[in-house]
Amino acid sequence: MKTILYPVRHILLGLSLLTVSSCKVYMTTPQVANPLPSSFGQVSTNDSLTMAAQQWQTFYSDTCLTALISAALQHNPDIQIAMENIHVAHSMYATTRSKLFPRIDGVISARVDKFGEYTMNGVGNDDTNRSETLPDDKKLPAPYPEFFTGVNFSWEANLWGKLSNQRRASLARFMASKEARHGASTMLISNVAEYYYTLIGLDQEKKVLQQNLELQEMAFDLVKVQKLGGKVTQLGVDQFESQLLNTRARLLQVDQQILVTESILNRLAGRYPQSIRRWTINEYDSILEISVGVPDRLIYRRPDVREAELSLQAAGADVAVARAAFYPGLSLSAAAGFSAFTVSKWFLTPGSAVYSLGGGLTAPIFQRGKIKALFNAANAKQRIAMAEYQRSLLSAYQEVYSVAHNHYNLVQQIDLKEQEVAVQRRASVTSNDLFSVGYANYLEVITSQRRLLDVELELAHLKRNVLQNRAVLYRALGGGWSER
Numbered sequence: 001m002k003t004i005l006y007p008v009r010h011i012l013l014g015l016s017l018l019t020v021s022s023c024k025v026y027m028t029t030p031q032v033a034n035p036l037p038s039s040f041g042q043v044s045t046n047d048s049l050t051m052a053a054q055q056w057q058t059f060y061s062d063t064c065l066t067a068l069i070s071a072a073l074q075h076n077p078d079i080q081i082a083m084e085n086i087h088v089a090h091s092m093y094a095t096t097r098s099k100l101f102p103r104i105d106g107v108i109s110a111r112v113d114k115f116g117e118y119t120m121n122g123v124g125n126d127d128t129n130r131s132e133t134l135p136d137d138k139k140l141p142a143p144y145p146e147f148f149t150g151v152n153f154s155w156e157a158n159l160w161g162k163l164s165n166q167r168r169a170s171l172a173r174f175m176a177s178k179e180a181r182h183g184a185s186t187m188l189i190s191n192v193a194e195y196y197y198t199l200i201g202l203d204q205e206k207k208v209l210q211q212n213l214e215l216q217e218m219a220f221d222l223v224k225v226q227k228l229g230g231k232v233t234q235l236g237v238d239q240f241e242s243q244l245l246n247t248r249a250r251l252l253q254v255d256q257q258i259l260v261t262e263s264i265l266n267r268l269a270g271r272y273p274q275s276i277r278r279w280t281i282n283e284y285d286s287i288l289e290i291s292v293g294v295p296d297r298l299i300y301r302r303p304d305v306r307e308a309e310l311s312l313q314a315a316g317a318d319v320a321v322a323r324a325a326f327y328p329g330l331s332l333s334a335a336a337g338f339s340a341f342t343v344s345k346w347f348l349t350p351g352s353a354v355y356s357l358g359g360g361l362t363a364p365i366f367q368r369g370k371i372k373a374l375f376n377a378a379n380a381k382q383r384i385a386m387a388e389y390q391r392s393l394l395s396a397y398q399e400v401y402s403v404a405h406n407h408y409n410l411v412q413q414i415d416l417k418e419q420e421v422a423v424q425r426r427a428s429v430t431s432n433d434l435f436s437v438g439y440a441n442y443l444e445v446i447t448s449q450r451r452l453l454d455v456e457l458e459l460a461h462l463k464r465n466v467l468q469n470r471a472v473l474y475r476a477l478g479g480g481w482s483e484r
Helices: 008-022 063-075 077-098 120-129 159-228 234-268 295-301 303-324 368-436 442-476
Strands: 002-004 103-113 144-156 329-340 353-362
Touching (some): 063 077, 159 329, 295 368, 303 368, 368 442
Antiparallel strands (some): 144 329, 329 353
16 A cells, blocks of 8 residues: 655655745844943953963862862752753753654554444445455455554754754753853852851951960959059959950850851761861961953853853744744655555565655644744743843943952951051050059050950951952852863
């Protein structure tokens, strides 16, 4: 039995004409209405490179910190989720890409039909069997069995770029998922660095409190001796003791903050609480330089900007797919194999060979309103994607602008605070000396010690803040990921 559903030459002719017509369909991408400035204000951009181009292993030279970051990138659940999202997006892309190619299926089937006497097939089969010219081996049995083995072929032509634009949209979303993973990596690295700097800043606070505690204990012992000699009253002793107790309480608070910060770092690293090896904050005094580069580099380095750009490309491809729905579609189908109603004749004789070939054009008639609505929705989504891309550029620039200026401000504050600490240390030593010989009262000593403690803690806070700010700037510039 041979069946041809549509002349092959007519199908090819229609395909050629529609393919030529499809060249008229194209997509335009909206232009950015608010481009990036050429610089970050007063921040120097003479350097053509940005520190974000450095690998995080190079940017963070602290081996204790890099070990923590490495553990976090391997075991943090957020990174693992981002990786699985990439696998999902890749699978969706592979599915869409396969639509460009013909579908070929192998088929082996068997069925039995019992036709009623008052049906077209029942009457036709009975009439055929009564024919005197019909050989016995070709008479149709009742019930009627049929055995088939062969292949089925189906293919939808890529007219108007519908399938290729679906593939483009899927590819863009797959690439966007990779950028989302890059973004998760940069954020994780930044968070680990910030909490690590909090930890070493707390270590410095603890060191300052312990040093001042020793001075306060010495002063407390001295004032008790002077009370015995009648030089000060019990009020002076109580003032020194109160200050001493306050410093001990602050030490306990810092110990608790250290425990909590270590716990957070271990959680980011995907492990249970344990002691964390670390540098001291003073080892970072020579690692404060920054290089921001030019704003245009944000487009190539920031994962969120790259993700927004890819989402915009996907939305543009979706518009082209929605536009193609207005035009006719062409599909081809074919089948070939062996079919018979007895097993002995099944693919063992030339007479059991069958094939079919068909094709068809489909065009929307009564669904134009629905297609138009979907097209308008796709255009709206493209405009939304454009606005989100513009927003990502604006947010990226403003973040770098504020963080970079904050860095220079913090560096200047540290310089002034170091000078203040040196002066206050000298004042504290002088007040103790004067108090021991009776030229200063206990209030002056207490005030001097309290101020020394405050300025040293302020210096520790500033050093911690400038390191945290540098880590934030590294992330804001798009540092912390690579194509590897």
